[in-house]
Amino acid sequence: MAIQVREATRSEANKDERTAALAASGVRKAFPSARVLPGGGMAVRAVDDVSLEVWRGEIYGLLGANGSGKSTLIRLFSTLLTPDAGEVRVFGRDIGRDELAVKRMINRVSVEASFFKKLSAMENLVYAGRLYGVSPEVSRPKIQSILRRLGVEQGRLNEPLEKLSRGMQQKVAIARAFLTAPMLLLLDEPTTGLDIRSKREVQTFVRDLRDEHDATILLTTHDLDEAARLADRIGILHQGRLVAEGTPAELAARHRGGTLEDVFMTATGRRLEEADASETERTT
Amino acid sequence: MITNVGAQLGLAYAFVEREIALSKRYWAWEIVWLVYGIVTSLSVAYIALGAPAITGGPLAPGDVSRFVLYLLVGTITWRFLGLIFEQMGETIAWERWEGTIEYTFMAPVPRVTHLIGMCGATLVRALGFSVAILAAVALFVPVDLAHANVLSALVLLATGAVAFVGLAIGSAVFPLLWTEKGLQMAYIVQAVVLLVSGVYYETSVLPSWMQVLSFISPATYVIRGMRAALLDGADLAAVWPDLWPALLVGAISIPLGMRIFLWAERHAKKTGRLKRSG
Numbered sequence: 001m002a003i004q005v006r007e008a009t010r011s012e013a014n015k016d017e018r019t020a021a022l023a024a025s026g027v028r029k030a031f032p033s034a035r036v037l038p039g040g041g042m043a044v045r046a047v048d049d050v051s052l053e054v055w056r057g058e059i060y061g062l063l064g065a066n067g068s069g070k071s072t073l074i075r076l077f078s079t080l081l082t083p084d085a086g087e088v089r090v091f092g093r094d095i096g097r098d099e100l101a102v103k104r105m106i107n108r109v110s111v112e113a114s115f116f117k118k119l120s121a122m123e124n125l126v127y128a129g130r131l132y133g134v135s136p137e138v139s140r141p142k143i144q145s146i147l148r149r150l151g152v153e154q155g156r157l158n159e160p161l162e163k164l165s166r167g168m169q170q171k172v173a174i175a176r177a178f179l180t181a182p183m184l185l186l187l188d189e190p191t192t193g194l195d196i197r198s199k200r201e202v203q204t205f206v207r208d209l210r211d212e213h214d215a216t217i218l219l220t221t222h223d224l225d226e227a228a229r230l231a232d233r234i235g236i237l238h239q240g241r242l243v244a245e246g247t248p249a250e251l252a253a254r255h256r257g258g259t260l261e262d263v264f265m266t267a268t269g270r271r272l273e274e275a276d277a278s279e280t281e282r283t284t
Numbered sequence: 285m286i287t288n289v290g291a292q293l294g295l296a297y298a299f300v301e302r303e304i305a306l307s308k309r310y311w312a313w314e315i316v317w318l319v320y321g322i323v324t325s326l327s328v329a330y331i332a333l334g335a336p337a338i339t340g341g342p343l344a345p346g347d348v349s350r351f352v353l354y355l356l357v358g359t360i361t362w363r364f365l366g367l368i369f370e371q372m373g374e375t376i377a378w379e380r381w382e383g384t385i386e387y388t389f390m391a392p393v394p395r396v397t398h399l400i401g402m403c404g405a406t407l408v409r410a411l412g413f414s415v416a417i418l419a420a421v422a423l424f425v426p427v428d429l430a431h432a433n434v435l436s437a438l439v440l441l442a443t444g445a446v447a448f449v450g451l452a453i454g455s456a457v458f459p460l461l462w463t464e465k466g467l468q469m470a471y472i473v474q475a476v477v478l479l480v481s482g483v484y485y486e487t488s489v490l491p492s493w494m495q496v497l498s499f500i501s502p503a504t505y506v507i508r509g510m511r512a513a514l515l516d517g518a519d520l521a522a523v524w525p526d527l528w529p530a531l532l533v534g535a536i537s538i539p540l541g542m543r544i545f546l547w548a549e550r551h552a553k554k555t556g557r558l559k560r561s562g
Contacts, residue, residue: 079553080390082553112560115383118309128391130294130295130297131393132391132392160309
């Protein structure tokens with residue numbers, strides 16, 4: 001899988017006037033462990049001194065194996081967790097001190113679609129819109145338009161969510177995030193478990209959204225192809241630490257023109273599939 | 285200021301609308317709870333109607349009628365207050381079960397607005413259920429409201445609702461702090477409140493240590509006052525000794541419940557408990 005070098009990404013083109021949509025500095029988060037860990041500790045360091053910046057209008061891909069700390073980082077940025085140390089700012093606002101203002105600027109898509117299962121897509125989305133101050137008069141046509149673009153049949157909008165396929169539910173989840181026009185969109189493995197066609201539709205929509213609506217996107221994935229296809233810059237997270245960062249071209253250059261898989265292997269000491277398998281084994 | 289209040293009410297209404305939509309989708313379960321409520325209340329009323337046979341002694345028809353109303357006031361008032369307690373108590377547990385908790389807590393809605401919205405939805409449902417149960421029971425059992433002071437009863441009911449909202453917000457914290465067993469804890473609190481509040485009997489029959497608990501339960505005062513209003517036609521001045529303690533509990537429990545909830549939310553964010561599964 002060769003890294004595709006994009007000529008002049010937007011972040012490169014506007015280097016001098018770029019704004020940090022997300023700025024994390026020295027962020028740490030540990031959770032208590034039920035058992036004593038190797039080394040005698042009782043806390044798992046899920047995120048360990050991570051500093052990163054995502055520029056306005058950029059798609060930043062956070063690549064890592066299962067258990068590398070990607071989701072914890074997203075939950076920290078989403079205000080669902082408070083960091084043990086460090087600082088996180090969204091468009092200059094501290095997520096702790098200006099929580100409500102930050103919440104207005106962000107939205108998130110998680111691996112699980114997370115809806116009221118008996119409510120329809122329309123009911124769920126109208127409710128979600130209301131929580132962000134979008135009235136049903138505004139949200140209804142917008143919902144229809146977004147879902148049409150994502151390939152969801154209009155006839156299914158009033159069916160209970162539990163009757164829709166996993167792929168369709170995930171598209172509704174993506175529509176929920178876009179409905180509120182977030183300035184920073186946090187996508188936590190949005191295509192995991194989707195079939196190839198749905199995956200491609202979602203990826204195309206993500207790129208279109210960035211290009212057309214000036215959205216900034218932080219995308220976590222353990223799919224090398226997805227990271228290479230979508231991200232302007234990529235950060236590799238390993239055991240809670242950011243071990244490599246750069247544009248696909250920069251990463252390739254640092255690793256003698258290798259593939260993203262080579263970069264991952266050099267940075268973490270193992271192949272992505274091996275890291276995933278090892279984490280699965282450790283947690284079962 | 286007015287715009288902001290309007291905006292917050294709009295946000296709060298999102299929760300009311302959502303709960304109404306959920307009730308429609310779970311209509312079969314709503315019927316189950318309604319039938320259960322009617323059957324329970326009727327069963328209690330029939331105990332009163334059967335009192336002469338149970339006690340083996342003759343009872344004047346007026347005494348039986350009073351006994352029926354005595355028990356019905358207790359059971360229906362408790363149904364109303366209990367529904368508030370249950371639904372508010374399940375605020376967190378339900379969202380965790382549905383998997384939506386992270387999205388609700390990520391939304392730019394002040395927690396106070398969120399809880400006010402949930403209270404609004406809860407009150408609508410509790411009131412609807414209680415009226416339906418009363419109407420259904422009245423079809424089967426003679427209910428003598430000839431001496432009732434409806435105004436006093438409504439004021440007491442409203443006061444009781446406020447007091448219970450505060451307690452329920454406090455108990456909603458259990459599932460936030462203990463993801464696996466928190467809801468069970470909330471149900472135990474509710475059961476204890478039922479026991480000590482004189483729903484079916486006078487609290488004076490309770491052991492003295494339980495009477496201490498009945499003293500701090502707002503339901504004790506609300507149910508006693510409701511009986512005075514509906515059985516004896518007590519006016520607001522007459523029910524004041526039962527009204528002010530309930531008001532006091534409400535005045536203390538709502539801000540206290542909110543503070544506890546906000547503290548619990550911060551704690552959950554620190555410890556990683558604010559997520560769909562434990």
